[in-house]
Amino acid sequence: MQVVVIGTGFVGVVTAAALASFGNQVTGLDIDPAKVASLQEGEVPFFEPGLTDLLKQELKNGRLRFTSSYQEAIPDAQVILVAVGTPSAPDGTADTTYVEAACQESAKYIADDVVIGIKSTVPPGIFSILTKKIKSITDKNFYLASLPEFLREGTAVEDTLHPDRVVIGCREAAAIERLKHLHEPFQAPIVIANPESAQMGKYTANAYLAQRITFINQIADLCEENGADVQEVIKIIGHDKRIGDHYWYPGFGYGGSCFPKDVRELAAYSRSVGQGDNLFNKINELNENRPHLKLQDFAESIGGWQDKKVAVLGLSFKPNTDDLREAPSLKVVPQLLHKGAQVKAYDPMAMAAWRRQVGAKPHLSLVDTLAEAVTDAEVIILLIEWPEIVGFDFASLPALAGGQRRTLIDVRNQLDPAKFSTDQWLYLSIGRKNDQR
Ligand SMILES: NC(=O)c1ccc[n+]([C@@H]2O[C@H](COP(=O)([O-])OP(=O)(O)OC[C@H]3O[C@@H](n4cnc5c(N)ncnc54)[C@H](O)[C@@H]3O)[C@@H](O)[C@H]2O)c1
Known part of the structure; x- marks a missing residue:
């Protein structure tokens, strides 16, 4: 054809x-x-x-x-x-x-x-x-x-x-x-439908997946208050066939080229037909504010960002793409800089895209290797779970000068907390109460 x-x-x-x-x-x-x-x-x-x-x-x-x-x-x-x-x-x-x-x-x-x-x-x-x-x-x-x-x-x-x-x-x-x-x-x-159902089906799929991410983030926030571990909670609910163990991603919320804009469209449409107080507007609002609020939480645990040397790992909106559209890095890096941090940023594939679309900024170094980003970092933020980043042996990094403790913020709950239980580390993640806080 x-x-x-x-x-x-x-x-x-x-x-x-x-x-x-x-x-x-x-x-x-x-x-x-x-x-x-x-x-x-x-x-x-x-x-x-x-x-x-x-x-x-x-x-x-x-x-x-x-x-x-x-x-x-x-x-x-x-x-x-x-x-x-x-x-x-x-x-x-x-x-x-x-x-x-x-x-x-x-x-x-x-x-x-x-x-x-x-x-x-x-x-x-x-x-x-x-x-x-x-x-x-x-x-x-x-x-x-x-x-x-x-x-x-x-x-x-x-x-x-x-x-x-x-x-x-x-x-x-x-x-x-x-x-x-x-x-x-x-x-x-092959599903044959009328055009409106086909279009609504696409929005429904994306809004549902976005809602799952927002939902588990809300549960994660409650877990942090009461000693539950959101990863254990996911195992428990995952055995329920009505729910399933797939597609649970607690973290800084969803990004990318589709979920944010499609939920926004559904929210705007809901408002236009007089249903503005429905779920979609709330999902959108919760997701928009989440990186900002979580960074504020973490700032309390580490005594603020001012003058901290911070490594941000993972700039694309998810692994295996160099797409930066609505990536969490676009909110996280500017907020860290605004709060006075010195940031080194690294991504296995999205450095060129970042240089093209965002460019250089004072107190931000774009580095070409993961090792370069983390060597002297006081705070390491694992933002996106690229295999290279998750597979890096953070626990073996040498101590900082003066024996200062490093903080590892595992935004995607990818690492084993037990590996960071030494005095050298403060390990923070999502949806787990951290006794060290
Ligand atoms: N990216 C995804 O993962 C994904 C998944 C499912 C659905 N979608 C949907 O598919 C659509 C495309 O998304 P994308 O991510 O591929 O977009 P994109 O921005 O990567 O690509 C769009 C392309 O269209 C070209 N273009 C714009 N106006 C044009 C015109 N008048 N004539 C010819 N070319 C024109 C642009 O130059 C650009 O190359 C969107 O509606 C998106 O919501 C995207």
């Missing part, structure tokens, strides 16, 4: 390469010419495990190419997949202007009966707006479908090639048949 994927970011490139690997003729289309040039050379402009190999393989097979020209790409397309960004607008709603622009620009060149599948996460109700905009430009017949994407950065290739399900949100049989055919090689359950 002739497929055009519009927007070659995290979702678009993986989708384009995966569809090419199943024998389709795929064009990736992006308005960023530098990105297009780099992808055409087989270079992925961000870090995603396994993607470069898949991309190079499909470029070599001649099934995949990239362009920034709608005029060149769109006329032959049988299916157009829109995977442009939908960031939060200032009022919390999803900004759909990129999706609208992609549809309008495509409309100038579409062939009759093309299927336009929206993979971007968009609010229910957008199809009436998109339909009007496309019809104002073309007389050609077209079908709109919602194809929400559920991949996770860090495992995006695996998630795309072997999805838990494929959702086709569409009311028209002809378009459903074509999209079913396109997705058959994925060998996943």
Whole structure:
């Protein structure tokens, strides 16, 4: 099938390469010419495990190419997949202007009966707006479908090639048949729904997962008051089949390119329909404030941040990605600097992204090795559980000059507290009462 994927970011490139690997003729289309040039050379402009190999393989097979020209790409397309960004607008709603622009620009060149599948996460109700905009430009017949994407950065290739399900949100049989055919090689359950259900299903999945993180954080905060250990609590509830032992991540809250903006959109939508006091607004508020409040708590345990030498380990929003969108580091580092700390920051993959997007700041050193970050650190903050960081032998670090005790703040509860029970260490974590405090 002739497929055009519009927007070659995290979702678009993986989708384009995966569809090419199943024998389709795929064009990736992006308005960023530098990105297009780099992808055409087989270079992925961000870090995603396994993607470069898949991309190079499909470029070599001649099934995949990239362009920034709608005029060149769109006329032959049988299916157009829109995977442009939908960031939060200032009022919390999803900004759909990129999706609208992609549809309008495509409309100038579409062939009759093309299927336009929206993979971007968009609010229910957008199809009436998109339909009007496309019809104002073309007389050609077209079908709109919602194809929400559920991949996770860090495992995006695996998630795309072997999805838990494929959702086709569409009311028209002809378009459903074509999209079913396109997705058959994925060998996943296909859920056919109306477009609004498909879109609401995507928001529901992200809001539910975000809620799980917020929920266990609330439990963790109570554990800190009463001697319970949140990791033991998770084991106890995990045996309950209704609950499960997966996806419990006490810490500084959720970040990333999706959960924060999708919960915000649901919260904004709730307000717009007079349900503003519901769960989604509260989740959003709790998550926004959490890194700030937890840093304040830890400051009390260590006598404040002023003049402390602090190593911050893990700048991306989660392991195995260099994506900084809504990463906890973006709140933690500025707050530490504001409170007078001297910060050394390290990430196995996101240093270049940090230098590009945030840059240098007074009293902040961006270092190239983990050892360099921690050697003279009085406080080490394990912020993101990259394997390299979790596997580092912190307990063997030499004592600081003058026999001063080091503090290790294990934000993701990854390390064994018993290893830090010596006088040389103060070990602090989440959801456990620390007797040393
Ligand atoms: N990143 C994820 O893990 C993930 C997972 C599931 C769903 N989603 C959703 O998928 C969508 C895309 O997310 P992403 O993270 O891949 O975004 P991204 O920001 O990485 O990439 C978007 C791309 O679209 C391009 N673009 C913008 N306007 C364009 C236009 N008019 N024509 C052509 N290209 C255009 C940009 O240049 C950019 O390369 C969002 O709605 C997001 O919520 C993302």
